[in-house]
Amino acid sequence: MKSGVRLAYLVTHPIQYQAPLLRRIAAEPDIRLKVFFASDVSLREFVDRGFSRAIRWDVPLLSGYEYEFLPALGSKNNPSFWRPINYGLAARLEAGRFDALWVHGYMRWQHWAAMAAAKRRGIKVLVRDEATAISSLRGAPKRKLKKLLFAWLKRVADGFLAIGTLNGRYYQQSGIPDRRISMMPYAVDNAFFHARAAESASARAALRAALDLEPRRPVILYAGKMTARKAPGDLLDAYARLASSCPAGRRPYLLYVGDGELRRALEQRASARGLDTIRFLGFKNQTEMPALYELSDVCVVPSLVEPWGLVVNEAMNAGKAIVASDRVGCAPDLVHDGVNGFIFKAGDRADLTRRLEEALADPHRCAAMGQRSLEIIGRWSFEEDVQGLRTALGL
Secondary structure, three states, X not given: OOOOEEEEEEEOOOOOOOHHHHHHHHOOOOEEEEEXXXXXXXXXXXXXXXXXXXXXXXXXXXXXXXXXXXXXXXXXXXXXXXXXXXXXXXXXXXXXXXXXXEEEOOOOHHHHHHHHHXXXXXXXXXXXXXXXXXXXXXXXXXXXXXXXHHHHHHHHOOEEEEOOHHHHHXXXXXXXXXXXXXXXXXXOOHHHHXXXXXXXXXXXXXXXXXXXXXXXXXXXXXXXXOOHHHOHHHHHHHHHHHHHOOOHXXXXXXXXXXXXXXXXHHHHHHHHXXXXXXXXXXXXOOOOHHHHHHHOOEEEEOOOOEOOOHXXXXXXXXXXXXXXXXXXXXXXXXXOEOOOEEEEOOOOHHHXXXXXHHHHHOHHHHHHHHHXXXXXXXXXXXXXXXXXXXXXXOO
16 A cells, blocks of 8 residues: 555544544544544434533534435434444445545444445555553453453554553553554644633633632642543542642632532532632533643643543643543653653542642643643654554555
8 A cells, every 4th residue: 555545534523632643643634534423413402421421522523524414214313332333334345446444442343244344345454542451440350251362463453653651552452463553642632722712821821810719829630521530539539638738829720621420529529628728610611621721830640530521631731730540541641750740649649639739749840741741742642643644554
C-alpha cells in the first residue's frame, strides 16, 4: 500500500473527540477515508447514562469527511455489545474496493463479523481500542475469554493501533508481536482547546465573579461523570482535609464540572461539612470547557478505573498542572510526576491530599508545571495520530 489507500473506518456512533481527527485524516492526499457508523444517537439530544441526563453536543460531528450510517434492524439507540444490529458493511467494503478496515473497539460482535468479512476479502484489518491491564477488573473467566479473543484477533488483525504506553503493553502481553503495533496516541483537538483557553483569559475575572470566587485564591477542577469508578468522593474527602489546614482567606476552591448518579450525595456531603468553597456547576459542553480549564490551577482525575482520561489532554492544552491517580490510563504518558503534576495511589485519600498540597504550595511552581503540560501535550497530537496510522497502513 505505497501509492495510497482506500480506508474504511467502523465505529459505533459519531464521537465528539474523534470528529476533528477524522477531518485531519481525510485531508491526507493519499488516504481516501470513509467512515461507517452503526448509530446516529449522538447527533441529537440523548440520555448519557454516565451523566444521568440528556445532552446534545455543541461541536460539529460530521463535517469534513465522507461517512455513511449503516442500515440496522430495530433501534439504533444506546449502542452495546448486541445492538444495533447493522447489516450491509461487507457488501460496501467489496463495492468500495477498500484496501483496509480500521475498527474502533473489539468488544462488539458486529465488529468481529466486520473484521472476519474484511479478512476473507483480503482487506487489511486494523484495530484500535482503549483496553489496558488496569482498564477493568478481570476475574479468571474474563482472563480466559480474553486469551481466546486475542488468539483470534492475532489471526485476523494485521495491525493494532496503540493509544498509549499501557495499551501497547497490553497488546504485547496478549501475544501481539511488536512489529504489528503502531502508536496512534489518544489525542484531542489541541488547537481547539489551546486557542479557546487563551481566548478565555481576558474573561477570567468575570467568570470568577460569576462563580463567586474571591481573587487570587487557587482553583481545583474536577471535570467528568460523577460515578463510583471516577471517585469524585475521594476528591471531596481529600479537599476537606486540605481545606481544614488552610486559613479561611487562603482556602482553595473546588469546582465540580459534570453530572451523574453521585452528584446529589456529594452536594449533601459538602453541605454537611460546611464546605462553602465547593461549586457544583453541572454538565458543561465542549465549547464551555476551555474557559473552566483556563480558570483553574490544578485539574484532578481521582479515578479508580480510567482507561485513558481525555480530560487530562484538554486541561494540559490550557497549561494546567495535573493530579491523577495511578489507575488513570494516560498517566504514564502525559503526567510526569513532579514535572507537570503528580500521581497518587488510587483510593488513598491521604496521598491525594498530600499531592494537592504539593501542587498548590507554590503558585510559581504550579504555573511552571502548567507550562510543562503545554510542552508535553504539544507532542501528543493528531499529527502523531496520522503518522501512526500511516505506518500501520504501510504508507
